[in-house]
Amino acid sequence: MKKLILSLSAAALLAACAGQKQKATTNQGIGDTRTAPVEYLDDRTYKLTTKTDDKTYGYEQQNAIKVGGARDQSGPMNERRFLNALLGPNGEAVGYFREGSCCAFDTPNGLFGNAGLLDLYKVYWEGGTDTLSLYLNMYDEGDLLIPVGFTAREE
Template identity: 35%
Template sequence: MKLRLFFILVFITLASCGSKQPTILSTSTNSTSTSLDHVPFENISEYSKNKNYGLNGENPVKVGDMSVENQRKYLSSLAGPNGETLQFHRRGSCCPYKSSNSFMGSALVDVYEVIYEGLEEPILIYISLYDFEKLYLPKGFTKR
């Protein structure tokens, strides 16, 4: 059974590599959470040089610690372009990538849908809890 699951995961990984829009592999029924629910990271002050940082599955924010709490803490560190308070919820997982910190060497990226007052369409933020890298502000967001 484990071998079968492994081959299915490999097939999904290979099939999703060529698509521009990531396929969400799992979904969540988490309720909407506001940025006030979590203590933000205080040390995020710079923008990434990568214009797609956190905005697609190939360039996820890497919060590490194997903790969903760190994902929410990161999102709680952000505000809209004019300081708007964010609301967010986990939409699912996608975009497998190689990681020595995950089960069987392949990690998934969690996808969060972010909204704030005045935003026409939700923005998706891609976050990995398996690995850690210096945290930055994604394009279009400011520090809370």
Template identity: 35%
Template sequence: MRFYYNVVILLVLSGCAKYQSKFNRKYISYTKELSTRTEIPQINDSTMLISVVSEDMEYARVPSKPVMLGMATRKEGAENIEKYLNALTGLNGEEVFYKKFSPCCPFKTVNAADEKYFKSDFGLLEMYKVYHHTLNDTIIIYLNLYDEGLIQAPKGFKARKN
């Protein structure tokens, strides 16, 4: 009987352990500076101009090193994702195909204000599955729409010239 009493007490005490709120966790932060980017150079209305290919194999492929598009509004952000992905080709100029996944990976940012509608301290990364016919597998690319940085093509891809 004493054994069962001890088990019950142990279960009650372990159930009272401090719950860590998702808002108290340590979140990654890519920048503490406000984005000032107002436009991104373009080849045409549907394709961004990218002049650098990353040497870092993790760039754009892991949540800690996303493509930093950093635009002011959701509309601009959505348009720039498409323009960025349209700017990528395979190493031999192959057309790249992509499909949107659910957003993931919350992070802290000072750039999450959406015009007059709301202010938040958090953003989510956009995830896209990217592939072309010479790749053996698809690649997940992570995009940060809130914070700005040097926009590069991921290693293993080229940037469209025209």
């Protein structure tokens, strides 16, 4: 019975997102594209060392940040590990909240067939004039970079 309820819930979620369905075939490729091992500052924070100059990285659904982890149920924690590593442009502490899921896309790592959904987070910092939107992909693993407009924790 639990499996039936879970399956029906998943189908309802995917159907609800059908109106927003857009393929997000990232510039990084489909599926896992990670080339460098992930490092940690602590168990809740990734160590990010490489800045990108790609203004679409994380800001557009077609180039979502690939944190991975859905297969071992660490996807949501990996999203938080990434966001916890970010600082504002002048080293300000950031806050964030999850706006929701959106943007169905094809992935060989999907939990239901070959499909996944991106998570949209709103990120802000004290003194900032805007709340920025970042798209995160917990199904696929890619190299983790510091998005344009952010810096990262060093310790």
